[in-house]
Amino acid sequence: MSKGSGFRNAPSEAPARRGLLDSVLGYRPPSDAPIPKLRTAFVRGAVAVCSTPWLIAVPLVALLAVWLGVVLSGFPGPFGLFGGFLSLPPFSTNFDVTLPAILLPAKIALLGGLVSVLPRGVFLALTTGMIVDVLDGKSVSRGSLRSGIRALPTAVGVCILGIGFWLFTFVAAPLLGPGIGTLVQIGLPALGIYLFGYAITIAVSEGKGMADSLSKSVRAARVPGSNTLPLALLYVFVSFAFQIVIASKYQRFDVNPTVGAWVWVLLMNVFHVCIYATLAFRYLAFAHVVADSRPRPARDRSGKTPPLRAGTPGSQGKGASAKRPQSKGSRSKNARNRRR
Amino acid sequence: MAVGGIGFMAVPAVGQAVVPTGWAQYQGGPTHPGSVATGPTAPYAVDDVTRFGDLPGGSSLSLGLSAPVVLDETAVVVGPTFIQAVGLGDGGTDWTMPRLFGPSVPAAIEGTDSTSARAHPVVVYTEGWGNGPGNPTSSATPTTSVRPGGGSASASAVPSATAAPRSESASPSDGIPASTGVASDVMARSLVDGSKEWDSPVQLKATSRTGVTIDGAVAFVGDIRGNVYAIDTTDGTVRWTVNVGGFLESAIALADGHLIVSVDAYANGSTARVVSLTEGTGEVDWHYDSGHSGYLTAPAIADGRVFFGLTSLGAVASVPSLVAVDLQGGSVAWESHLTTAVTPATSPTVAGSHVFLEDASGNVVAVEGSTGHLDWTFALNSLSAQGATIVIGNQVLVPTDRGTIVVIDATSGHQIFVSADAGGPLHFPAPVGTDRVLGPRGGPSPGLANFSHDPNAGALTDIVSPTTPSYGRILGNFAIAAVVICAALLLLFRPLAKRMGPAFLVDEDGALEATDDGEDA
Numbered sequence: 001m002s003k004g005s006g007f008r009n010a011p012s013e014a015p016a017r018r019g020l021l022d023s024v025l026g027y028r029p030p031s032d033a034p035i036p037k038l039r040t041a042f043v044r045g046a047v048a049v050c051s052t053p054w055l056i057a058v059p060l061v062a063l064l065a066v067w068l069g070v071v072l073s074g075f076p077g078p079f080g081l082f083g084g085f086l087s088l089p090p091f092s093t094n095f096d097v098t099l100p101a102i103l104l105p106a107k108i109a110l111l112g113g114l115v116s117v118l119p120r121g122v123f124l125a126l127t128t129g130m131i132v133d134v135l136d137g138k139s140v141s142r143g144s145l146r147s148g149i150r151a152l153p154t155a156v157g158v159c160i161l162g163i164g165f166w167l168f169t170f171v172a173a174p175l176l177g178p179g180i181g182t183l184v185q186i187g188l189p190a191l192g193i194y195l196f197g198y199a200i201t202i203a204v205s206e207g208k209g210m211a212d213s214l215s216k217s218v219r220a221a222r223v224p225g226s227n228t229l230p231l232a233l234l235y236v237f238v239s240f241a242f243q244i245v246i247a248s249k250y251q252r253f254d255v256n257p258t259v260g261a262w263v264w265v266l267l268m269n270v271f272h273v274c275i276y277a278t279l280a281f282r283y284l285a286f287a288h289v290v291a292d293s294r295p296r297p298a299r300d301r302s303g304k305t306p307p308l309r310a311g312t313p314g315s316q317g318k319g320a321s322a323k324r325p326q327s328k329g330s331r332s333k334n335a336r337n338r339r340r
Numbered sequence: 341m342a343v344g345g346i347g348f349m350a351v352p353a354v355g356q357a358v359v360p361t362g363w364a365q366y367q368g369g370p371t372h373p374g375s376v377a378t379g380p381t382a383p384y385a386v387d388d389v390t391r392f393g394d395l396p397g398g399s400s401l402s403l404g405l406s407a408p409v410v411l412d413e414t415a416v417v418v419g420p421t422f423i424q425a426v427g428l429g430d431g432g433t434d435w436t437m438p439r440l441f442g443p444s445v446p447a448a449i450e451g452t453d454s455t456s457a458r459a460h461p462v463v464v465y466t467e468g469w470g471n472g473p474g475n476p477t478s479s480a481t482p483t484t485s486v487r488p489g490g491g492s493a494s495a496s497a498v499p500s501a502t503a504a505p506r507s508e509s510a511s512p513s514d515g516i517p518a519s520t521g522v523a524s525d526v527m528a529r530s531l532v533d534g535s536k537e538w539d540s541p542v543q544l545k546a547t548s549r550t551g552v553t554i555d556g557a558v559a560f561v562g563d564i565r566g567n568v569y570a571i572d573t574t575d576g577t578v579r580w581t582v583n584v585g586g587f588l589e590s591a592i593a594l595a596d597g598h599l600i601v602s603v604d605a606y607a608n609g610s611t612a613r614v615v616s617l618t619e620g621t622g623e624v625d626w627h628y629d630s631g632h633s634g635y636l637t638a639p640a641i642a643d644g645r646v647f648f649g650l651t652s653l654g655a656v657a658s659v660p661s662l663v664a665v666d667l668q669g670g671s672v673a674w675e676s677h678l679t680t681a682v683t684p685a686t687s688p689t690v691a692g693s694h695v696f697l698e699d700a701s702g703n704v705v706a707v708e709g710s711t712g713h714l715d716w717t718f719a720l721n722s723l724s725a726q727g728a729t730i731v732i733g734n735q736v737l738v739p740t741d742r743g744t745i746v747v748i749d750a751t752s753g754h755q756i757f758v759s760a761d762a763g764g765p766l767h768f769p770a771p772v773g774t775d776r777v778l779g780p781r782g783g784p785s786p787g788l789a790n791f792s793h794d795p796n797a798g799a800l801t802d803i804v805s806p807t808t809p810s811y812g813r814i815l816g817n818f819a820i821a822a823v824v825i826c827a828a829l830l831l832l833f834r835p836l837a838k839r840m841g842p843a844f845l846v847d848e849d850g851a852l853e854a855t856d857d858g859e860d861a
Contacts, residue, residue, distance in 0.1 A: 050829040051837035076807040253719035254806035262821030
């Protein structure tokens with residue numbers, strides 16, 4: 001139908017009706033935010049991690065400590081399972097659930113998986129605290145740990161959400177057959193990382209609470225041009241492939257890994273930490289264009305909620321993710337505060 | 341960790357009294373102890389291999405060769421299309437009879453003693469696929485009704501008129517007319533010459549994969565639709581049948597008048613169970629319900645307890661365990677967690693005060709029979725889809741898919757010997773007399789390998805399981821790897837970090853700006 005035929009109004013004359021998933025899948029205008037390339041972000045993340053002794057040592061020592069702990073508890077292997085030890089939730093949930101299933105009786109195995117969200121949350125929060133400081137050009141200090149501890153509720157929340165994603169993947173994948181099921185096995189963890197991958201960085205860098213960090217992470221993921229979904233998919237695909245290779249190479253029931261096994265598994269876990277840093281760098285680069293939480297409108301005396309007006313922060317459409325000076329200001333204020 | 345007194349107490353349990361000598365039923369007798377107090381011990385040499393022709397299905401679980409049963413100097417194995425008696429030495433007999441194409445499950449030998457009606461031993465075996473392998477997820481509805489004195493096989497006992505394809509060459513039971521319908525039955529032959537003992541085979545309602553268990557003059561078999569049959573071995577009459585539901589694919593055990601049946605359940609909503617039936621009437625005594633769908637090993641009975649491996653198919657993962665229940669009443673004595681699944685083809689082995697079991701990944705465990713305490717684990721790291729361990733004296737013999745028999749000391753849990761490769765995967769070893777062990781070989785060239793005690797076959801070793809931690813090795817190897825990684829990464833990335841500069845610059849407003857100019861489109 002030709003434009004202006006008279007049978008329909010031009011699209012600009014009436015607001016488009018919002019569909020069910022319009023908030024997620026609707027049109028978003030391109031952003032002018034300076035968002036680094038995926039390759040650039042990964043290199044920056046990898047350099048931040050691999051040039052900082054603390055960020056290399058902490059994952060290595062954590063892996064050794066957990067390995068010794070589970071071996072003392074009677075874990076027979078395989079060591080290859082630990083290739084996914086420090087992966088991002090919800091990808092890491094597979095590790096969290098598989099390990100207790102081998103180690104513990106059936107009735108408490110799932111409970112063991114739930115309990116593991118706490119140590120994993122602690123590790124994620126502290127590591128992210130260190131990464132953010134390193135990316136800010138500072139050295140790792142007690143302040144890094146303090147800001148990490150502040151993000152602990154958010155990190156635990158992300159881990160709990162990860163279990164939800166994992167359970168859904170576990171239920172949905174077999175029902176969808178081998179083809180689509182495999183896509184779901186990769187797609188759903190990627191979706192989890194896409195939506196909540198920035199949450200811990202937000203909690204660390206901006207001192208926000210769990211709910212605010214999670215919701216802002218979703219908004220950050222949806223910033224046009226952020227390419228968070230390709231990053232999440234790429235990470236899950238690469239991790240999946242490496243995990244299969246490492247798991248098949250070191251699938252023996254053997255609790256005394258060789259030097260080669262340690263090297264492979266340690267490198268794999270350093271890679272996971274590099275991805276934490278990649279996400280952190282990426283978020284910090286465009287944090288100023290991500291809207292803060294929508295403020296709750298105050299109720300008037302009649303108890304009615306006044307309608308939001310255009311121009312207020314909360315009224316911004318999903319596509320209105322233009323550069324936000326106030327956000328940038330608050331970010332820079334945080335940065336300055338941290339520098340003090 | 342000590343397994344006290346195994347050497348003294350490794351006496352075959354109750355069932356051995358029924359069959360005079362040998363290894364006449366699956367795992368040595370109706371209780372499936374899987375052990376003998378004395379016999380050939382390591383080191384072993386591979387003496388010779390009795391070769392069979394190529395078998396349809398190769399070494400797959402339901403085809404290949406069955407676990408052998410042995411009486412004196414004669415071993416009997418069941419192949420997909422034949423039953424063969426192999427003479428092992430002086431006095432042994434050799435014959436081969438065709439058999440209806442069907443699962444290769446163990447036969448049983450009814451021996452002779454002073455109370456026997458016959459003067460010669462008899463081999464009882466199952467044959468035929470019936471309507472096919474069956475769908476394990478479509479379990480029959482369990483009933484506990486008993487039909488005593490059902491008489492011999494009759495058309496009324498056949499639930500379906502659909503006949504499985506049969507070829508003349510694979511139709512040995514010439515007593516079955518081609519129009520009979522379901523071709524799955526039980527047959528008996530003389531061990532001496534292979535001649536038929538019954539006028540006609542006993543028709544079953546579905547394919548049998550349990551093999552045969554004999555007590556006195558009664559043979560017990562189960563089928564994949566949950567039917568259990570008690571058959572008089574003197575004339576082939578059916579004494580009773582009962583349906584316990586589920587999918588029966590493990591050997592039935594028997595002791596003190598209790599018939600113990602492992603009931604597998606693969607369908608959603610159904611549960612894997614162990615059912616105890618009264619031997620004389622088939623009435624249900626008790627049942628143990630796992631609460632989950634799943635599958636079980638064949639049970640083994642000793643010292644008033646029933647031992648079996650259970651793999652529960654839980655919502656999150658399959659959960660394997662070794663369970664002990666009381667023979668009288670079925671109450672759970674203990675449950676011991678295992679590492680990986682256990683298959684229906686295997687069975688726990690009971691020797692002295694301990695129970696041994698190998699899981700599908702080749703982890704052999706020794707558990708105290710009274711408490712369920714795990715004494716040791718030895719990880720062979722060899723897949724074991726079928727096969728069962730046996731215990732001879734104080735040595736645990738584990739057949740492997742690599743064609744070897746690994747021998748583990750029952751007390752220490754250390755590997756003391758590995759035999760030479762017999763040329764194909766080994767499944768169910770069986771001791772013959774005091775000087776040989778028979779190892780049925782699967783794979784592309786199936787056969788029966790004879791292992792004999794030979795001090796020159798190799799020295800005994802003392803190798804600990806790879807699952808036993810050596811903290812010095814763990815820390816040493818980690819330290820080397822960690823130093824290598826730290827050094828390599830820091831040497832590579834620290835100069836790079838200096839060259840690249842800070843990740844962010846602070847602009848005039850104090851805001852951070854990424855220093856890299858590359859941006860996504």
